[in-house]
Amino acid sequence: MKPFTRWLASVAGAAALGLGGAAQAEKEPIKFALLQDFTAVYTFVTNEYHQGQRDYLRFVNETGGVEGHMIETIVRDTANEPQRGLEAYNRARREGAVLVDFFSTPVSRAAVNRVLDDEVVMITALHGRGDASEGETFPFIFPMMATYWSQSTVLADYIDQHQGGLEGKRIALVHIDSPFGREPMPILKDLAEKKGFDLRAFAYPSPGTEQSATWSDVRRYRPDHVIIWGAGGGQQVSVREAIRNGIRQENILSVVWLAETDARNVGGNHLKGVKRFEAVGTGTDHAVIQDIMEHVIEPGHGQGSASNVGTTYYNIGVATMAVAVEAARLAMQEFGAPLTGEKLRDGFRMIENFDARGMMPPITITADDHQGGGYGRVSAWNGEAWEPLTDWYSAHQDIVWEEIEKDAAGFREGR
Amino acid sequence: MFYRLSGIKHTRYASSRALWPVTADRRIMQVLVALALLAPFFLSDLYLTSYMLPWLIWTAAALSLTLLMGMAGQLHFGFAAVLAIGAYTSIHLTRAGVPFEFALLGAGLMSAFIGVIFGAAALRVKGLYLVMATLAMQYLVEWVIINVPAISGGAQATLSTPDVTFLFVPLQSDASLYYMALLWTVVVTLLLLNIKRTSFGRALVAVRDKDFAAAVIGVDPVKYKLLAFFAASFLGGVTGAILAFCYYQAVTPEQFGFNVSIQLVAMVLVGGLGSVIGAYLGAGFVLLLPIVLTNVLAFVASYEWMPISFNLIAHIPLMVYGALIIGVLLYEPLGLAKIYDNLRKYFVVWPFRHTQS
Structure with a gap:
C-alpha cells in the first residue's frame, strides 16, 4: 500500500508542478478538518453550524485568505461514532489538517489523547470536556466559548x-x-x-x-x-x-x-x-454576517439554505471559525508560513479581546485559560x-x- | 484444480479432524496469518490504526456474540453493555494497581458474572421476549455507569486508560496495540472453531435447535444456556477491555450505547449466523463499509462535477449502505459467510460444475 500511495503522490505532485508552472504559483493552503455528525444525532444543529463555518471560510477566501493562504476544508460525516471520527481524523491529519472540529462530545472525548500526541489543534466549542479549559494539561484543545x-x-x-x-x-x-x-x-x-x-x-x-x-x-x-x-x-x-x-x-x-x-x-x-x-449573538445585523451576505450568499456561493443565515447555530459556527481564522492570522504574522498545529496553538493563545466585530463576547485566550473567560448573556x-x-x-x-x-x-x- | 482434492485420503483421525483438512484451505490460512502478522510493516499507520485495529476488535466482539446467538441460539440485544462492563472493570482494576493480564481476566469474570444474571432470564423466556430481557440489561448497565460517578469517572464521565504492559511488552506503540488485539482475536477465533467440535458445542447446538428435545436426549438446557451466557459474556468482557486499552484509550458511556449493540447483532446476522468467517466479514461490512463509502463519495465530490450540498453527500452513503444490507439479505439470507462458501465450493471443483458428493 505504501509504495503505491507514494507513487500516486509523486504522480499527483508532478502533475501539480506542471500545472503550477502554467498557472500562478499559489501559496500553500491551510487545512481545517470539519469532521462532524450530519446523519445521526445532532441533525439540524450540525447543518446550521457547519453552514456557518463554511460560509465564513468562503468569505475569508473570497477576500484574500489568511495572509494570502486559502483555507481548505476536509469534511466527513462521522455519524457521532467514535471509530468513524477517529478514522476521519487520522486521514485528515495525514492530509495535513492543522485544526479539527468534531462538534460531537463522544468523538472529541475519544480523540483527546490523540490530538495531544499528534499536536493538532482541536476546537471543542460548546461540546467536549469542560476541563479542557485548563491549557497546561490540554495544550491543543480549545473550548474557546463558555463551558x-x-x-x-x-x-x-x-x-x-x-x-x-x-x-x-x-x-x-x-x-x-x-x-x-x-x-x-x-x-x-x-x-x-x-x-x-x-x-x-x-x-x-x-x-x-x-x-x-x-x-x-x-x-x-x-x-x-x-x-x-x-x-x-x-x-x-x-x-x-x-x-x-x-x-x-x-x-x-x-x-x-x-x-x-x-x-x-x-x-x-x-x-x-x-x-x-x-454564547454568540443571533440575527443578521452583525458586521460579520453582513459581510458574509455580501460576499458569499448574494453571489450564490452559500453552502445551504439562505434562510438559515443568522440563526443561533449558524452564528455559533461563524464565531468558531472567526476565532480560528484570527488565531491562524496571528500565528502566521508571528511565526510565518507554513502553519503547523503548534504555531496555530500559539496563535490561539495570542487572541486578546476578540469579539468577531461585536457578534460575540470579547474573549481572551491565554496559555492557562483556553475557555476565553466564560462569557455569555x-x-x-x-x-x-x-x-x-x-x-x-x-x-x-x-x-x-x-x-x-x-x-x-x-x-x-x-x- | 485449485484445491486438488483428488487422491487425498485421510488415513489418520488426527488429519481428517484437523481444523482445515484440505491443504489449500490451510495454505490460505497461513497466508492470511502471515499477512496479519506483517501488517505493521507494510500498512501505513492510517490503515493499521483506523481499519485493521477496530476491525479485529469488533470481530472478536462479533465472535463472542456468535457463540451466544449463532451456536446457542440465545438472542442478545445488549451486548454493548457486556463490553462496557469489561472495559470499566479492566480500567478500574489497572488503576488500582492490578497487572493488566489479571485485569483482563477480572474484566471477563465480571462481565460473565453480570451476564449470567441477566442470561438467567433465558431459562424462562425465548425469542423476542429474551430480546426484551437483554435490552433491559443494556439500559440498566448504561444507567448504572452514568449515575455512579465512581464508575464513570466524575463530572466528565471519561476515564483514560493507564499505560500498561502485557507480558512485559509495553502497550504504547501502534504496532504493540495491534498485536495485542490480533492475539486476542486469534485466540477467540481458535476457541470458537474448536468449540464447534466439542461436546459443549454440540450441546449448545442441540439446545438451540429445540431445548426440550435436548433435555430428552440428556443435555441439561439450564446448564448449557447459563454456560453459553457465561462463556460469551466472558469473551465479550475481555474484548471490551481490549477495546478500551488498545483502541479508544479513553472510555465514556456513549461508546457502549444501544446503537453499538444493534451494530453487533447486525455484524452477526449480515456475516452469517453461527459462522466464524461470517463474524470477520460482518464486522468488516458493518464497521468499515460506511467509512469507505463516505471516503469514496467525498473523493468523487471533490471533482465538483455537479453541485451537491454537504448534507446530501453525507446522506448518500447511508442510502447505499441500506441498499447493500437489503441486497445481501435478499440475495443471500445466510449472510456473507454463505457467499464465501459458495465461491469456495465453486472453485473446489473448477473447471467442472458439480462435485461427486
Missing part, C-alpha cells in the same frame, strides 16, 4: 441579579440522563451552598421525547425557577411539559441548546418569555426572535475554575 459549567453560573447569576435573588429559592435542574445532563450539577451544588438556595435535580431518560413522569415530580417540588438542560428534540418537550405543569415561561431558563427551530416546533407564542444562555424569546436581556458577562469563575482544576488533575493522574 457548560460557566453557562450554569451565568444562568444562576441571572436569577440572582434580575429575578429576585437566589437565597431561599427552589431551583429545579431538569436534565437529560447522560453525562452532559449531569455536568452542571457540581457547580450548581457549590453555588447552592454558597448562595443558600435549594437545588434538586430531575433526570428524564434519553433521548427525551417522553418526560411527563419527570415533570409531575417537578410540579410537586414547586420550584421558583427551572433550568432545563438537554439538547435537540428533548428541549421542546421540556418547555412544553414545563408550561403544562404550571411553570411560567419567564421562570424557565435553558442551556445554550434552544434556538429558533425549537421555538417554531413548540409553536405559536408558547415559548414567549423563555430564557436561554447565549441571557436572552429571551419575544415571539419572533431571541432578544438579549443583559450585556455579556461571566459569573462565579472561581467555582468554575475549582472544578476545572480538579478534573484536569484527575486527567493528569489517570493518563
